[in-house]
Amino acid sequence: MGQATLVQKMKEKAEAVQTRVALVRSMEEALTAAVEITLKGGGHVLAAPGLGERHEEAVPFLNELCRSRGVDLLMENLRGHMGRIHTAFTVGDYAIAETGTLVQISHDEDLRMATMLSETHVAVIPVSRIRPHALAFEPEMLRILQRPPSYLAFISGASRTADIERVLTIGVHGPSELHMLILEEEPHEEAPS
Amino acid sequence: MISTPPDLKSYKTQLRRALQNEFLATTLRTFASAYRLSRANAFEGLDATHLVEEIARGKDAAIPYLQELFEQFRSRAEAAGVKVHVARTPREANEIIASIARSNDVRKIVKSKSMTAEETFLNDHLEKEGFQVTETDLGEWIIQLRGEGPSHMVMPAIHLSRKEVAELFTGVTGEVQDPDDIAGMVQVARKELRQAYVEAHMGISGANFAVAETGTLGLITNEGNARLVTTLPPVHVALLGFEKLVPDLRSALRILQMLPRNATGQAISTYVTWITGANQCATGPDGRKAMHVVFLDNGRLTLARDPVFAEALRCIRCGACANVCPIYKLVGGHNYGHVYMGAIGLILTYFYHGRENARAMVKNCLNCQACKSVCASGIDLPRLIREVHRKILKEEGTKPVKNVILNLVLRNRRLFHFLLRRASLAQSPLASGERVMRHLPFFFDREHEFRSLPLLAGTPLRDRWNQVNPSLENPRLRVALFGGCLVDFVYPEQALALVKLFAAHDVQLEYPMEQTCCGLPAEMMGEKETARQVALQNLHSLDMSRFDHILTLCASCGSHLKESYPRLLEGEGDAEPMVRGMVEKVTDFSSFMINVLQVSPRQFQEGGAKTAYHSPCHLCRGLNVTGEPRELLTLAGLEYTPSRDEDVCCGFGGSFSVDFPMLSAEILREKLDHTEDTGADVLVTDCPGCVLQLRGGLDKRNSSIRVKHMVEIIAEQKKW
Numbered sequence: 001m002g003q004a005t006l007v008q009k010m011k012e013k014a015e016a017v018q019t020r021v022a023l024v025r026s027m028e029e030a031l032t033a034a035v036e037i038t039l040k041g042g043g044h045v046l047a048a049p050g051l052g053e054r055h056e057e058a059v060p061f062l063n064e065l066c067r068s069r070g071v072d073l074l075m076e077n078l079r080g081h082m083g084r085i086h087t088a089f090t091v092g093d094y095a096i097a098e099t100g101t102l103v104q105i106s107h108d109e110d111l112r113m114a115t116m117l118s119e120t121h122v123a124v125i126p127v128s129r130i131r132p133h134a135l136a137f138e139p140e141m142l143r144i145l146q147r148p149p150s151y152l153a154f155i156s157g158a159s160r161t162a163d164i165e166r167v168l169t170i171g172v173h174g175p176s177e178l179h180m181l182i183l184e185e186e187p188h189e190e191a192p193s
Numbered sequence: 194m195i196s197t198p199p200d201l202k203s204y205k206t207q208l209r210r211a212l213q214n215e216f217l218a219t220t221l222r223t224f225a226s227a228y229r230l231s232r233a234n235a236f237e238g239l240d241a242t243h244l245v246e247e248i249a250r251g252k253d254a255a256i257p258y259l260q261e262l263f264e265q266f267r268s269r270a271e272a273a274g275v276k277v278h279v280a281r282t283p284r285e286a287n288e289i290i291a292s293i294a295r296s297n298d299v300r301k302i303v304k305s306k307s308m309t310a311e312e313t314f315l316n317d318h319l320e321k322e323g324f325q326v327t328e329t330d331l332g333e334w335i336i337q338l339r340g341e342g343p344s345h346m347v348m349p350a351i352h353l354s355r356k357e358v359a360e361l362f363t364g365v366t367g368e369v370q371d372p373d374d375i376a377g378m379v380q381v382a383r384k385e386l387r388q389a390y391v392e393a394h395m396g397i398s399g400a401n402f403a404v405a406e407t408g409t410l411g412l413i414t415n416e417g418n419a420r421l422v423t424t425l426p427p428v429h430v431a432l433l434g435f436e437k438l439v440p441d442l443r444s445a446l447r448i449l450q451m452l453p454r455n456a457t458g459q460a461i462s463t464y465v466t467w468i469t470g471a472n473q474c475a476t477g478p479d480g481r482k483a484m485h486v487v488f489l490d491n492g493r494l495t496l497a498r499d500p501v502f503a504e505a506l507r508c509i510r511c512g513a514c515a516n517v518c519p520i521y522k523l524v525g526g527h528n529y530g531h532v533y534m535g536a537i538g539l540i541l542t543y544f545y546h547g548r549e550n551a552r553a554m555v556k557n558c559l560n561c562q563a564c565k566s567v568c569a570s571g572i573d574l575p576r577l578i579r580e581v582h583r584k585i586l587k588e589e590g591t592k593p594v595k596n597v598i599l600n601l602v603l604r605n606r607r608l609f610h611f612l613l614r615r616a617s618l619a620q621s622p623l624a625s626g627e628r629v630m631r632h633l634p635f636f637f638d639r640e641h642e643f644r645s646l647p648l649l650a651g652t653p654l655r656d657r658w659n660q661v662n663p664s665l666e667n668p669r670l671r672v673a674l675f676g677g678c679l680v681d682f683v684y685p686e687q688a689l690a691l692v693k694l695f696a697a698h699d700v701q702l703e704y705p706m707e708q709t710c711c712g713l714p715a716e717m718m719g720e721k722e723t724a725r726q727v728a729l730q731n732l733h734s735l736d737m738s739r740f741d742h743i744l745t746l747c748a749s750c751g752s753h754l755k756e757s758y759p760r761l762l763e764g765e766g767d768a769e770p771m772v773r774g775m776v777e778k779v780t781d782f783s784s785f786m787i788n789v790l791q792v793s794p795r796q797f798q799e800g801g802a803k804t805a806y807h808s809p810c811h812l813c814r815g816l817n818v819t820g821e822p823r824e825l826l827t828l829a830g831l832e833y834t835p836s837r838d839e840d841v842c843c844g845f846g847g848s849f850s851v852d853f854p855m856l857s858a859e860i861l862r863e864k865l866d867h868t869e870d871t872g873a874d875v876l877v878t879d880c881p882g883c884v885l886q887l888r889g890g891l892d893k894r895n896s897s898i899r900v901k902h903m904v905e906i907i908a909e910q911k912k913w
Contacts (some may be wrong), residue, residue, distance in 0.1 A: 017459075017461075079475050109424070112424045113424070116417060117421075134449065135446055141442060142406075145407040148469040149469060152467040154467075155463065158463070160415050161379060161416050163330070163331040163350050164350070164353075164375050173329070
């Protein structure tokens with residue numbers, strides 16, 4: 001599957017489970033989108049656990065952005081902030097196009113807190129990390145599971161239930177919105193097939 | 194605590210009560226229709242049959258090695274800081290979990306949905322021990338507040354209306370809830386349960402997989418509650434049955450491809466969580482989670498060695514067998530199961546919750562095969578239900594009178610046919626100059642009046658065969674007719690139509706006189722030995738070397754011959770190769786006309802009646818024949834008009850309609866409503882049992898729709 005087809009399928013399948021998908025060209029663009037989504041949703045607190053370890057260079061930008069837009073930025077010790085987090089900003093580790101799934105390595109507790117207890121989850125996923133289907137992801141997934149402890153999350157859309165008269169209702173326990181920002185990389189960077 | 198009637202009489206009373214529940218009927222009917230559609234959509238572009246076979250193969254390969262898989266899982270998980278326990282009984286499981294709670298000074302517990310915990314009645318135990326347990330799956334929370342068990346494995350509160358939930362939540366919050374504001378009620382749960390997560394010291398979950406190669410647990414939810422349950426409290430206990438063990442990640446991913454699609458028609462559930470080892474937890478000992486995994490045996494490891502029932506352990510708890518069951522659709526899971534419900538529930542109840550709870554409901558199966566056709570792991574559910582029934586009869590030693598009579602009569606063909614001839618004489622006072630009984634015999638009560646019953650034919654087919662069947666000079670084919678009791682003794686005219694048609698096509702038909710009942714009724718009543726003896730007799734009556742084909746007008750006989758005979762006669766020496774030869778030759782009428790005789794439209798009249806079709810269970814699922822009957826109708830010049838749920842059972846089910854007339858009547862009512870909606874003049878089907886049911890029901894409605902066996906309408910349409 002070519003990269004363009006893969007991205008197209010990812011988008012289509014993610015949207016089929018009410019994930020809001022957008023393409024971004026840089027981490028800065030993604031962070032800006034996350035802050036705007038927060039403000040638009042009436043939120044004032046954004047948590048970005050793990051960003052420092054993964055994208056240290058983006059932290060000063062986000063700090064400044066949040067300061068200027070009046071958004072509180074939380075990076076760690078999120079247990080102390082349960083109930084306050086409006087937006088969780090994360091960088092996804094993989095994605096599975098066939099089911100529109102975001103894959104998040106979540107052994108870090110703050111990452112789990114943020115993605116479970118926020119109202120809105122905004123995840124960036126680099127194009128090179130999209131896999132066509134779960135079985136194609138199996139070898140990489142197996143390597144993750146072989147290095148415990150690990151808490152690996154497949155997330156496909158926002159939290160939902162149909163337990164009252166089978167009426168689909170979004171946002172029962174976890175976030176009621178999932179945004180997936182597909183990060184397009186430099187053209188020469190080929191996605192592994 | 195749930196209770197299930199131990200005897201048929203009180204079970205029937207419960208069923209009658211369930212049928213009065215209009216909300217349940219409407220909601221389950223809508224669900225059944227919606228499910229069929231969403232399931233079909235979810236499998237689009239996927240080879241579902243192949244996936245089922247792969248899962249079945251994988252499960253069958255793993256089941257004999259559950260103990261070994263467990264050891265592998267334990268060593269991986271313990272190396273990653275998890276404590277692994279084995280509970281032989283439900284009580285042991287509950288006590289292990291209570292003791293983990295005590296040793297961690299737990300008072301409040303949050304729980305995500307686990308059928309295994311329902312199986313052990315874990316909440317009752319923990320509450321008795323003084324712990325406060327809160328279910329966090331919305332449906333589970335609702336039924337917990339009501340003190341009920343789940344009525345569906347995936348949608349535990351499907352039996353409740355929004356009004357009932359609103360009343361419940363009004364009580365919980367002290368604020369009046371608007372039943373039409375479902376989103377608002379979901380928010381109530383969000384708010385209330387958030388608090389429970391934060392306060393809880395222990396989280397209990399189930400698991401959908403235990404991956405042996407890595408020591409990983411896999412959990413599937415839509416709400417995300419399992420994530421919170423396994424993250425917020427410092428202690429996590431997972432309770433699961435041994436059968437959740439899979440050798441490797443690949444096997445788990447394959448099941449994941451199937452489970453959400455088959456359960457709810459979703460390509461994937463919203464959250465799939467893979468936990469390996471004790472993860473980071475700020476409030477846990479040394480900053481890590483105290484993690485325990487409890488494997489429940491409760492008979493599973495013995496079941497795994499059972500040559501017949503091990504197959505039941507393939508179940509992945511998707512609930513599809515309930516979703517398509519015509520009986521579940523009428524009465525719901527509280528009346529069609531104990532803890533586990535639907536077809537698999539009828540089977541597992543016996544093994545996990547005992548004979549008492551299984552005894553009455555195990556009889557409540559139409560054998561319509563709808564469950565088998567959607568089972569995620571290809572379990573032959575109707576067969577296992579019959580096997581459980583048989584096991585119970587055997588263990589209890591005392592057989593119902595009708596079983597004793599059946600065994601006596603069916604094993605002796607001459608006696609059986611003699612009695613049928615005598616019955617034909619005895620019924621005359623019940624008739625009214627027509628072919629139906631106007632008064633039911635005394636042993637039927639009023640519940641059976643939903644359909645009129647046909648009279649037995651004055652002269653059975655076998656007694657007139659030699660006069661009516663012409664001998665052809667140089668026939669192109671020789672075909673044996675396997676009549677079946679209904680064609681022979683009730684509807685010989687169906688066979689006469691066939692005789693006429695075949696003569697015109699130069700096909701020599703023969704009726705081997707030693708043939709008798711196919712034996713399906715015996716199998717349905719749990720009488721396998723009688724079924725075997727009758728099978729052997731029929732096999733010897735059909736001299737395979739003389740016939741090119743064996744044709745049956747009864748889909749039930751056909752599917753029983755083809756599917757059950759090889760199993761019934763396994764290890765019978767000479768019979769085995771004979772069965773193989775027979776199975777290849779068995780065919781139904783429509784397939785024979787289309788595939789063998791290759792009839793064409795010019796052989797039929799044009800402008801035939803507007804025709805609806807009922808697809809018999811044992812034809813479309815038993816014999817997998819779906820295209821030919823419809824093709825034949827159209828080709829024969831009839832105006833075929835599809836109706837809703839054409840392949841859903843008509844409610845006959847042989848002795849089922851006598852044992853459970855109230856259910857049979859409801860299933861039939863819906864079928865006939867759909868038929869009438871088409872505006873058809875004729876309703877065609879390919880099974881005399883369905884003819885009996887449909888014609889009897891339409892007669893009671895004074896309907897002008899005529900019911901015809903396929904062979905009759907085709908003979909009518911033929912240009913002579």
